[in-house]
Amino acid sequence: MGYDLVLRSRRVITPAGERPAAVCVRDGRIAAVEDYHAVDGQDLGELALLPGLVDTHVHVNEPGRTEWEGFRSATLAALAGGVTTIIDMPLNSLPPTVTVDALRVKRRAAAGQCHVDVGFWGGAVPDHLADLAALYAAGVFGFKAFLVDSGVPEFPPLDPAGLRQALAAVDATFLIHAEDPAELRVAPNSVRYADFMASRPPAAERRAVAGVLDAARATGARVHILHLSAAETLPLIAQARRDGLRVTVETCPHYLTLMAEDVADGATQFKCCPPIRGAGNRDALWAGLASGIIDCVVSDHSPCTPELKHADVGDFATAWGGIASLQLGLPVVWTEARRRGHELADLVRWMARRPAEIAGLSGKGRIEAGATADLVAFDPDTTFSVDPALLRHRHAVTPYAGRMLAGVVRGTWLGGQPVAPSGPPRGRLLSRTGVGA
Template sequence: MCVSDGRIVAVEAYDADGLDGAQDLGDTALLPGLVDTHVHVNEPGRTEWEGFSSATRAAAAGGVTTIVDMPLNSLPPTVSVAALAQKRAAATGQCHVDVGFWGGAIPGNAADLPALYDAGVFGFKAFLVDSGVPEFPPLDPSGLRTAIGAVDALFVVHAEDPDEIVPAAASRRYADFVDSRPAKAETGAVAAVVEAAKETGARLHVLHVSAAPALAATMGVANVTVETCPHYLTLTAEEVPDGATEFKCCPPIRGADNREALWQGLATGAIDCVVSDHSPCTPELKRGDTGDFAAAWGGIASLQIGLPVVWTQATARGFTLTDVVRWMAQRPAEIVGLTRKGRIAAGYDADLVAFDPDAAFVVDAGRLRHRHPVTPYHGRALLGKVQRTWLRGTVVDGVAPLGRLLVRGSS
């Protein structure tokens, strides 16, 4: 492979002559940098939860070279051009990987969406259920159609039906939390998203599917894409100990049979991509003191270890690194329109990862680079280590912030 001015200019045979300055990685795999389109950085406003510096260092350490930041839980949320300007100002000079931004669709801001789209966001995030923060309220199905009608853009939707969710009572039992957010809450809401896509012709993307039965509604609908997350492909409800609130996320981790059905969804193409939904908070908000799942913040921090988490499970089921690259680099880039990311091919950015697929390690939360050492993967044995990450042909060292702020249509 030949690189010039940060771009791949040619991919040559391994033993090609005349390649000045060539590096031989031996048996280490060379992958395109991962593209994670579902990351909550939380800065500005909740930088004590996470921030651009810590989040992008963690991303680079995990082989992720591009992230797209969600419009919440920052303050203000990215629901106007002015809020986007604040977000970009906060990120400037801090990023160790490239960063793009989602806009947000909330009740009452449909008129703001065209200008926000013109300002360079990659599309719009909407919730059909309480988001967990008051400044980002949900849309009902009618409100979603109003937002869709305001701008020709990609809409990414947290699809759970609030009418099927039962307020969770205080409990240390994970099963009680799962019962409060049943699979039918997802299946009904995903069906509503699909119906909106069929009626409007808009591009809609279903976020973080955890309930495999919800996939039935999306099959064969060309303008609907689907993601899931490493935790849904790895963790199971049966293994969550009492009071282990680091496992809490919304929608919840479900049973082992459901996990296998999600893997089948990846195999058939019903699920397009795998992204982190990195959603950290302060340790206090995880309520480790009480272990109360109802009171704890729902979110899992895994930005740095998503690749080995997925690879560990994928290789055990007969999938290859080519499959993992498709799910975690190529398809996320394609879905959001990052035309120079996610592949090793001429014309693409030289965003690369040296990955040893056979190296084993045990996760130590204290060595992760996101802001707080809280993760359900602590102590878990994984397979595959990121050895080095390049951004546009330059090694990311975690000291010099090399990342650029991306604008839709320019990358």
């Protein structure tokens, strides 16, 4: 049949569910999904064949803060974790991606370093709202905005009027860090996680999400709620959908698998914003994911240098808020999902197909004819203990150290070509208007 590659597995995860199949690739795309016995090819046996995961929430930080993370190390971590496409967030790099010139700087920094495909979000900040249309035309996939202090001075938040102005400026997807500053409190210097968690209560998310939904009603904009941690916001989102608003929602592996009750004094590797909450909230997030109110699970990979975590003193107030989990997201979520009775098809929907759809990556995140041949051979039953020294992101800091997880990536194909962390970088730079869009 003239195929470049045929992968056969008894567990191919397609949009219609799991089945034995032969996935046939030509010119970097899936040309056909045939019966398992219909075509000869490389036989994966009982290894599951997944579409490459799509992680739309990654802070690479290069250029400017490359000592935190860079394109080479981030994409190596992604590749090792079955993630074949990432979209880089516009902040923590210098300059932030808030102008066309800054986007060019970011793309130059990434060129030749990427082991997976990489796209870029733009930023919506007060002094650059006039740049949104040009930046969107230049190929960013949408825009991120904060409603609270971002943690870096060069990426200030939008107030309610600025948010509405941004939403009305261009018909793009707007990704919102939704916490209301009026509901936040100053975290005391403390080693107690409960003191930090109390400074960012669920009410801060609930009020901010309500405000975002009001702005979406007024403008008709597409809004995406980032890293949802407070389950009490889910009824607001469900009602907004019934009202016809264009709203989507993500959560993250740490909110689905970790819980406040297990965070020891001084364990600042668990700090993120919004915070990891209690076990009951975690269960409610899983219910929201199962019901479809929460669309997808992405990493919010937000690394920093070990010094910025202040592990020596364990002060939650001064430690950087962010969790690096790009390499571990697949087994972390699968371990808990399996325990709760979910299947690999659910995992693929949450971590591949829906993130791709939300970002507008129409060829990504699914195994069907016409899709990009980004594929992952996954062993869902093998278990391992997380060794930070084996992680490929720049710094070996993780709240998952020593945790027993299920699921190991056994092989990866990018555009139908086998790729491995030991090989050359073959990732492409994606654009909403060009390659991979």
